[in-house]
Amino acid sequence: MFVNKSMTTRVITIRPEDSLLQARSLMTEHSIRHLPVTDEDNTLVGIVTDRDIRSATPSILQDDFDSAKERERMAAATVASIMTRKPAVLKPLHTIQDALMIIQGKKVGALPVVDENNKLKGILSVRDLMRAFTNVMGIGEPGTLLGIMVEEKVGQLKRIVDAITEENISCGSVLVAKHWDETKRAVFPYLLTNNVARIKKKLVDMGFTLIDPMEWYIDRLPKSE
Amino acid sequence: MKRTGLLYDDRFLLHDTGPMHPETSDRLRAAYKGIEEAGLLPNLTLIQGKRMSQKYIEQVHHVNYIMRLEEACLMGMCEFDYPDNQMCCETYDTAVLAVGGVIDTVRRIMAGEIDNAFCAVRPPGHHAEISKAMGFCYFNNVAVAARYLQDEWGVSRIAIIDFDVHHGNGTQHIFEYDSTVFYYSIHEHPSFAFPGTGREFEEGIDAGHGYTLNTPVLPGQGDQEYKMLIERDLLPAMERFEPDFLLVSTGFDAHKDDDMSGINLSTECFSWIMETMMALANKYAGGRIVSILEGGYSIQRLPELVKNHVEILLKG
Numbered sequence: 054m055f056v057n058k059s060m061t062t063r064v065i066t067i068r069p070e071d072s073l074l075q076a077r078s079l080m081t082e083h084s085i086r087h088l089p090v091t092d093e094d095n096t097l098v099g100i101v102t103d104r105d106i107r108s109a110t111p112s113i114l115q116d117d118f119d120s121a122k123e124r125e126r127m128a129a130a131t132v133a134s135i136m137t138r139k140p141a142v143l144k145p146l147h148t149i150q151d152a153l154m155i156i157q158g159k160k161v162g163a164l165p166v167v168d169e170n171n172k173l174k175g176i177l178s179v180r181d182l183m184r185a186f187t188n189v190m191g192i193g194e195p196g197t198l199l200g201i202m203v204e205e206k207v208g209q210l211k212r213i214v215d216a217i218t219e220e221n222i223s224c225g226s227v228l229v230a231k232h233w234d235e236t237k238r239a240v241f242p243y244l245l246t247n248n249v250a251r252i253k254k255k256l257v258d259m260g261f262t263l264i265d266p267m268e269w270y271i272d273r274l275p276k277s278e
Numbered sequence: 279m280k281r282t283g284l285l286y287d288d289r290f291l292l293h294d295t296g297p298m299h300p301e302t303s304d305r306l307r308a309a310y311k312g313i314e315e316a317g318l319l320p321n322l323t324l325i326q327g328k329r330m331s332q333k334y335i336e337q338v339h340h341v342n343y344i345m346r347l348e349e350a351c352l353m354g355m356c357e358f359d360y361p362d363n364q365m366c367c368e369t370y371d372t373a374v375l376a377v378g379g380v381i382d383t384v385r386r387i388m389a390g391e392i393d394n395a396f397c398a399v400r401p402p403g404h405h406a407e408i409s410k411a412m413g414f415c416y417f418n419n420v421a422v423a424a425r426y427l428q429d430e431w432g433v434s435r436i437a438i439i440d441f442d443v444h445h446g447n448g449t450q451h452i453f454e455y456d457s458t459v460f461y462y463s464i465h466e467h468p469s470f471a472f473p474g475t476g477r478e479f480e481e482g483i484d485a486g487h488g489y490t491l492n493t494p495v496l497p498g499q500g501d502q503e504y505k506m507l508i509e510r511d512l513l514p515a516m517e518r519f520e521p522d523f524l525l526v527s528t529g530f531d532a533h534k535d536d537d538m539s540g541i542n543l544s545t546e547c548f549s550w551i552m553e554t555m556m557a558l559a560n561k562y563a564g565g566r567i568v569s570i571l572e573g574g575y576s577i578q579r580l581p582e583l584v585k586n587h588v589e590i591l592l593k594g
Contacts, residue, residue, distance in 0.1 A: 193474065194474065196472060196473070196474060197470075197472045198470060221298075222361070245360070246360070246361065246472070247362050247538075248299065248362055249538070250300060250537040250538055250575070253537070254537070266540055267497060267498055
């Protein structure tokens with residue numbers, strides 16, 4: 054699960070000497086919020102975000118917003134004047150887990166990916182991570198999600214998977230959520246079938262509790278102590 | 279009393295899905311029993327399954343898919359595309375007779391022989407994609423009927439209303455670029471139920487944008503929520519679209535005693551839904567409505583549900 058498998062490799066970049074107006078049009082045109090800034094050797098020298106652009110732009114409530122004079126000023130100002138130099142970066146062999154933790158820790162929306170010589174190789178955004186998890190969760194594949202409450206002890210998942218296998222059902226994914234209850238976990242198998250009545254009954258007969266779908270969650274905010 | 283057609287054929291029982299499958303021939307026996315025991319048969323025009331020209335099926339399904347299904351049957355395969363689709367050597371013929379029977383049924387309405395009809399068919403159809411069988415469905419019966427009505431009878435605006443508890447992914451995908459067929463579906467929310475499509479932001483594409491409408495319903499909901507949502511979403515949509523013909527994908531699996539879903543409708547609510555469909559047909563389409571069976575797996579509840587359904591058609 055390395056960053057280089059999920060990152061966008063055809064990166065839209067900008068040069069430090071380009072104008073803010075160019076940066077803004079690139080972002081609008083490609084619906085993106087981050088532009089890595091590179092020099093002529095494709096070396097990363099900074100990053101400019103839509104927030105940087107907005108900070109350098111008058112408020113939309115002001116009269117001169119997007120006026121000819123304002124556009125002139127934006128055309129004269131360079132990306133170098135507002136970009137973040139030495140931004141946080143990822144390496145191609147950072148893992149997706151690394152990326153999640155870095156993005157969460159640094160509170161950024163995207164990270165440029167560079168090699169050992171600081172050459173730009175790609176960019177990994179929150180959107181790329183969401184796509185990866187959409188894939189892992191099997192969203193878009195035809196199937197049915199179940200929610201099962203299990204005791205926190207070894208062997209529970211095996212019993213569930215065995216029961217599913219006995220019913221000749223393919224499993225698209227299995228999510229396990231921690232901290233469901235003090236002593237419980239919630240297991241969410243995504244079954245690639247429309248035919249779930251039998252397996253649901255079987256799991257109940259085996260002593261498992263099916264969780265009311267309206268009570269499902271895979272995450273909740275940390276308890277405030 | 280209306281001249282109501284009933285498409286039913288003992289040959290629809292021959293599609294055998296094996297011992298562990300919910301989509302069984304007992305479903306159709308239960309449906310027929312409900313009609314027979316209520317003494318409704320003498321009032322109905324019986325229509326049988328019929329082999330029609332393959333060209334009608336090809337208006338929806340790719341010819342390679344049709345041949346692939348036939349070959350799978352000839353080779354004695356017992357599963358097709360997904361393990362959900364259990365089959366036997368009669369499956370292809372049954373599906374051909376069912377979809378042909380549905381075509382013949384809508385033809386009779388256009389020819390003025392009957393006013394409306396219920397098609398008690400299997401295999402069901404609304405999950406079937408252009409080139410893929412899904413969710414126990416092989417040929418998309420309702421989609422083939424819609425294309426036939428357009429191509430052979432020049433019907434310009436067709437509404438397909440799908441109240442099976444599962445989203446009709448196949449029907450939606452077949453018509454999502456099309457502004458001449460309006461597809462409406464109300465179903466259990468796709469994050470909780472098969473097949474995982476039919477979210478409220480799926481509204482059709484390009485020229486078809488605004489001609490697909492989905493109402494996902496959260497698990498545990500019942501009559502009140504369904505009635506409110508149908509009135510909120512479907513009725514204004516039909517007011518705008520003014521269909522010339524109503525095709526209904528009828529599923530009884532949102533019933534509270536049906537273990538295929540988390541939706542809890544009462545028997546009475548199914549009557550309310552069908553009366554609402556009938557009222558729409560009368561208001562916009564001169565009463566032209568054909569209901570085609572999709573899901574519904576409670577053998578105990580099907581006789582009464584189907585009896586009520588057919589009585590509403592007879593009443594008009």
